[in-house]
Amino acid sequence: MPLRVRLTLWYGTALALILVVFGGALYAVLTHGLRDQIDRSLEGAAAVAVRAVEKHGIGPFLPFEDLAAEFPELAVLDKTFQIFSPAGKITIQSPNLGHQDIPLSPTALASALNGQATFESARFQDGSTFRLLSVPIRENGVLVNIVQVGTSLQPIEEMLHRLVLVLLVSAPIALAAALGGGCFLADRALRPVEAIIQAAQRIAAGDLTQRLAVPSTLDEIGRLAATFNDMIARLEASFRQMRQFSADASHELRTPLTVIKGEAELALRRPRPAEDYRLVLESTLEEIDRMTRIVDELLFLSRTDLGEVAIESLPVRLDALVEDVRRQMAVLGQEHGVQVTVGSVDPAPVLGDELRLRELLLNLVDNAVKYSRPGGKVEIALVRESATARLSVTDQGIGIAPEELGRIFDRFYRTDAARAHAKKGTGLGLSICKWIAEAHHGRIEVQSTVGQGSRFTVVLPLTT
Numbered sequence: 001m002p003l004r005v006r007l008t009l010w011y012g013t014a015l016a017l018i019l020v021v022f023g024g025a026l027y028a029v030l031t032h033g034l035r036d037q038i039d040r041s042l043e044g045a046a047a048v049a050v051r052a053v054e055k056h057g058i059g060p061f062l063p064f065e066d067l068a069a070e071f072p073e074l075a076v077l078d079k080t081f082q083i084f085s086p087a088g089k090i091t092i093q094s095p096n097l098g099h100q101d102i103p104l105s106p107t108a109l110a111s112a113l114n115g116q117a118t119f120e121s122a123r124f125q126d127g128s129t130f131r132l133l134s135v136p137i138r139e140n141g142v143l144v145n146i147v148q149v150g151t152s153l154q155p156i157e158e159m160l161h162r163l164v165l166v167l168l169v170s171a172p173i174a175l176a177a178a179l180g181g182g183c184f185l186a187d188r189a190l191r192p193v194e195a196i197i198q199a200a201q202r203i204a205a206g207d208l209t210q211r212l213a214v215p216s217t218l219d220e221i222g223r224l225a226a227t228f229n230d231m232i233a234r235l236e237a238s239f240r241q242m243r244q245f246s247a248d249a250s251h252e253l254r255t256p257l258t259v260i261k262g263e264a265e266l267a268l269r270r271p272r273p274a275e276d277y278r279l280v281l282e283s284t285l286e287e288i289d290r291m292t293r294i295v296d297e298l299l300f301l302s303r304t305d306l307g308e309v310a311i312e313s314l315p316v317r318l319d320a321l322v323e324d325v326r327r328q329m330a331v332l333g334q335e336h337g338v339q340v341t342v343g344s345v346d347p348a349p350v351l352g353d354e355l356r357l358r359e360l361l362l363n364l365v366d367n368a369v370k371y372s373r374p375g376g377k378v379e380i381a382l383v384r385e386s387a388t389a390r391l392s393v394t395d396q397g398i399g400i401a402p403e404e405l406g407r408i409f410d411r412f413y414r415t416d417a418a419r420a421h422a423k424k425g426t427g428l429g430l431s432i433c434k435w436i437a438e439a440h441h442g443r444i445e446v447q448s449t450v451g452q453g454s455r456f457t458v459v460l461p462l463t464t
């Protein structure tokens with residue numbers, strides 16, 4: 001069942017209940033109030049009548065006209081009067097009864113004998129209903145007369161009847177109008193949801209470029225649409241990254257294979273001296289090394305993606321680590337004619353995995369040396385700054401253009417300048433560095449000027 005229908009049904013049921021309760025309460029209160037009012041007016045009339053009868057003494061056959069002349073209140077048209085003898089016989093009757101006797105009921109007679117007044121309702125053959133009040137008049141403790149005042153209940157019954165009619169007619173109309181309005185409102189309120197559903201279906205069908213129109217009001221629907229768009233944008237980005245990644249990976253692996261194939265075919269074209277075969281095999285080995293490195297690094301990165309790479313959390317002295325790899329770095333520099341020096345080194349204890357941190361530093365130095373020009377300098381420095389250790393590797397190499405700075409940590413990303421400068425490289429090293437830094441709750445910062453050099457800084461929290 002659609003939400004719109006369900007909402008409308010709930011709403012309608014609640015409204016119907018309210019209408020029924022309201023109508024019932026209105027009817028009950030009104031009935032009670034009107035009865036009460038009638039009883040009170042009967043009491044007033046009875047008091048006047050009793051006074052009139054008492055004033056005249058107890059002449060049993062006093063005509064009503066005499067009483068009425070002296071007490072004009074008695075001549076009220078909507079009240080009837082009867083005076084009964086203690087035996088229950090009518091002695092005086094008001095003219096508006098028109099010779100229709102209302103007999104005194106046995107209960108009224110019995111309580112009159114006990115000196116008590118009685119309220120009763122009576123229905124006659126012609127269907128008319130009356131409200132009656134019988135009041136005893138006693139003299140010296142003896143019942144001498146019973147005064148009965150009455151009034152027709154017909155007006156209030158008619159009024160209540162009309163009320164019921166109005167309620168019965170108007171409640172369904174109000175309910176229908178409210179249901180119609182509710183359905184319309186629910187429909188309007190849910191229309192954006194319908195739009196979201198359709199967009200979601202198009203997106204599910206594979207079109208990740210679809211976005212929802214976000215309403216300008218940031219209500220629940222607006223926030224839902226915005227969140228949804230956000231999610232799709234991220235999905236799209238990660239899908240694009242995935243596609244890019246597989247394209248890059250195949251390309252990077254294809255290049256060495258093409259080289260190997262080409263050289264092998266060339267070597268086999270005609271018989272050659274053993275020295276030539278040796279050269280080809282050496283080159284092949286080199287390419288295989290390169291592929292092995294790519295595959296190893298890829299494997300490592302996919303294991304980090306799966307959360308399978310454990311990082312130790314042991315005390316590591318970064319300053320000791322820098323001293324430790326100083327020689328290794330110097331050798332690395334010498335191969336490329338680059339001078340690697342170590343600048344100021346502050347004591348910097350951190351928590352982490354020494355092997356990974358060493359790999360991180362060597363990766364950065366490897367890049368710095370690789371992207372330096374012969375005769376360039378690379379400087380390593382380690383300083384403390386507030387609660388962090390800042391390990392920096394500064395070179396005077398080719399530098400990185402500002403628009404490329406954001407991408408160098410992407411897998412397989414190598415700038416064109418880097419490709420032209422150094423053939424060797426996988427574009428995976430910085431991705432690994434970034435992962436290691438972040439696994440140590442740190443980060444890597446880069447500053448670079450094209451043609452002048454770069455500085456990579458690893459910022460790690462110090463142990464306290």
Ligand SMILES: Nc1ncnc2c1ncn2[C@@H]1O[C@H](COP(=O)(O)OP(=O)(O)O)[C@@H](O)[C@H]1O
Binds near residue numbers: 397398416428430431
């Ligand atoms: N010190 C540096 N100087 C200039 N460019 C750098 C430096 N370090 C990294 N880069 C750029 O970042 C890219 C990614 O680095 P990395 O992931 O280590 O890949 P690789 O070393 O295999 O080229 C490099 O290809 C290069 O374009």
Ligand SMILES: [Mg+2]
Binds near residue numbers: 363367425427429
């Ligand atoms: Mg590298």
